[in-house]
Amino acid sequence: MTLPRKETRFLLIALVALLLLPFATMLLGDRAWLLSLSVGSYCLLYMINAQALNVQVGMTGLLNLGPIAFVGLGAYTGALMLTAGDNALIGFYAGFVPELSGHLRWVLFFLDPNFLAYLTVIPVAIVLSMLLSLLLGLPTLKLSGDYFAIVTLGFAQIFYLVVKNEAWLTKGSAGVTDVPALFSFCTGPNRIEFFSHTAHYFFGVAVLAVCLYVVVRLRDSYLGRGLLAVRDNELAAQSNGVNVAKYRMLSFMVFSALAALGGVAMLARAKFVSPNDLNFMESILFLCCVVLGGMGSVRGVLLGGIALGALGEVMRIGLPVVSETIGYEIPAQVRYVLFGMILILVMRYRPNGILPVAAEEHAGGLEKLGAHRDAEPTFFKLGTKG
């Protein structure tokens, strides 16, 4: 079995490349550097959240149409905890961590009060998100996948309305502003220029690394084989003693934990969160990354996240420029038209994803299972037993 080693190498190279990117683009001048960081950190969010969704949609075959609610829960938990009582959490850590100066500040970055506060927030966000998935999943995961998809969609909309309307807690439509930065030396008088631009980016890479580790370990464990079995043939899995609802719950909880982590990464990047960040379209974009990359393929979805994150950001920045140059206003919706077409065309012509790595992995995964892909529940198929 050469696949896992090949995959590990691929993922390590990708992570190292992401780590080196800011140093490489520095050579191209300030504007290029800032642009690469902006696009890069945006892509990272897509890679993280798509990978989270991949566990549920790709590996378990369960469509979640509201992943943004879990990402949003992570971001809001972080934002509210960090800003509560005039940044009391940071003040608390600042109280007994010695104030460092000079290079020591970033060499010993893990002692920074802001960072310690962020680290405190992460487990809370994860636990809340997993509790939510438990609450939502327990009654719904027994039902057919279609219903689960709609429940998650409805839930995400309700979550959005709650966040928008419960202003006493969430600050309503205005959103939570002035969230402290990841490190105290990213802002204020002690600011270090390099880190103030890159800290959230490196944090994103770290989160992605954690995500990839969890997803790969999960997939290669016996639990992961159970998940794939549920996806490929629910009935057969059931009759072989696989508890389908249990595995679905497992994948939902892993997804929710990773999505909450993605939410904190999103917060670290923007230092702001508002109901606008909970748009249904975001959920669809994450789904697009998974579909394009190849459902269930770790490497494919990683590339899918890069591709669509970059495409989205480049189009957002580039379209107005192009419109101005050619003197014709290209509507911003071109982007979404493109995403819609990706979903349709990939499902029709390359349901295992368009990237060759995904196809390779897919074949490997099925051999391991000894199962047959075509045995999954079908959509209006005329067929019978043999």
Place this chain on the structure above:
Amino acid sequence: MLFLEYTLNGLNTGILYGLIAIGYTMVYGIIQLINFAHGEICMLGAMVTATFLGWAFGVDAIAIPAAGFVVFMTLAALMDGGFGILLDKIAYKPLRGSSRLSALITAIGMSLLLQNLAVMIWGAGANTIKVPEGYTSTAILQIGGRLGIRITFFHISIWLFTIASMSGLYFLVQKTRFGMAMRATAQNPTAASLMGVRLDKVVATTFFVGSFLGAIGGVAVAINKGSFDYQIGLYIGLVAFAAAVLGGIGSIPGAMLGGIIIGVVEAWAAGYLSEIPHPLVEGGISTGYKEAVGFTVLILIILLRPQGLLGSRGGDRA
């Protein structure tokens, strides 16, 4: 009095949700697909109607003749029925026999695509549908003051249309040979095809009827709201889907019943939410939650009774 007014408003909106929900329920009944793009089909119906009326009577027309209104709306709805068939042929038909997840993702892609193509064609701004003079303003029946209960030509006409289309559908499905074939296909497509039923024809008819009614529903919702934009399909689509599930997916009377219930509860929510004290802060609960009614009902019904109010089978046939 106020209660009656809210309820009546809710009924008026609810039957429109019901009309739209029929499209979901019929398509799901036949091919077990949540046609996610149905909301966009309804939106297209409203957009095309507005465009036709604009072409025919000028964009600035203040009053338009009633006959012209009916003719062009019908034309737009028929065209929309064609869009529905096309949607199935282009997007869903090639996927018959592949996984249900693929079909559902394709439906979401179609919804995204249609919504944003609409922006490119009609722009992101608000549109209005011109109506004949007095259609929505002249009260035929008025009880109470200016804000009391009022029934206009608009309300009468949507009630008449709803009753007529429900009777027509009942006749088509229960009394005709083709309707029998439709019911048979919904129960067992393989066996139906072995009887000589042309599945393509059944599916196309289903999409046509659903889209036609959806277009009329979309137009009426747009008139009801005063103005509409390309996003109208997303919300009414989801609410109508909730209505279809509430009534029991696959059941046509169920879709109408579900639509009416959701419409009424939504109207009550809009009216009374602010009078319920908020447990934590001063003042009432925000009326912004009105939009959550459909989703809440949807989640509750899926949890408590997935087969819906009038559904016979378990929530899922496959």
Place this chain on the structure above:
Amino acid sequence: MSTPLIEFKGVKTGYGQMEVLHGIDLHVDQGEIVTLIGSNGAGKTTTLMTLSGVNKVWEGEIWYEGACLNGVPPHEIVARGICHVPEGRQIFRDLTVEENLRLGAYLRSDQAAIQKDLEHSFDMFPILRERSFQLGGTLSGGEQQMLAIARGLMGKPKVLLLDEPSLGLAPLIVADIFETVKRVNKEEDVTVVLVEQNANLALKTANRGYVLETGTITLSDDADKLANNPKVREAYLGG
């Protein structure tokens, strides 16, 4: 000898990527009862499903009445007179007995004749008349099987494909049903292709038989000769 009514020439088919029939040849002549016997999963049902157009032919050809059936949709094949009574009966559970029967005549437009055949079905299976307004799903297993066969005959078929008509039924009812099949074959000149696990019964009813093993035809002979073939006796007739 004239050309056969139905002919399979090296037919291969399957589901997804899995080949189920590995190139089978068989023929059915006008007026015959031909049976396919074989164990579970041998491809008997697949053979019928391919003949009725639900399953697509991958390789090879199926000929019927001098025309190739490859790529002809199921409703068209029904229109040409091949009627398939599927395994597990597959009646329409939420339609009444009468509606089920009328669907059997879906492609016919001769109302008067349909009414006459409806009466004929009720004469053949009197219990169905009693239950004509009940939903199909409320019938017992035997009644459902009778309904399925009667429904098949409502299409005035030239060829009747019967898939496991004895499955799960009491022996008395089975004997009844097979008597009907023979009578229909003789009196109405309906050619019958019978797939049956109960090989004993099938070979008693049929003129000729084929033995299907994992997608390949391994034996073909007259029914009485097959019934006396030691291999068949051992494998399918309990020694």
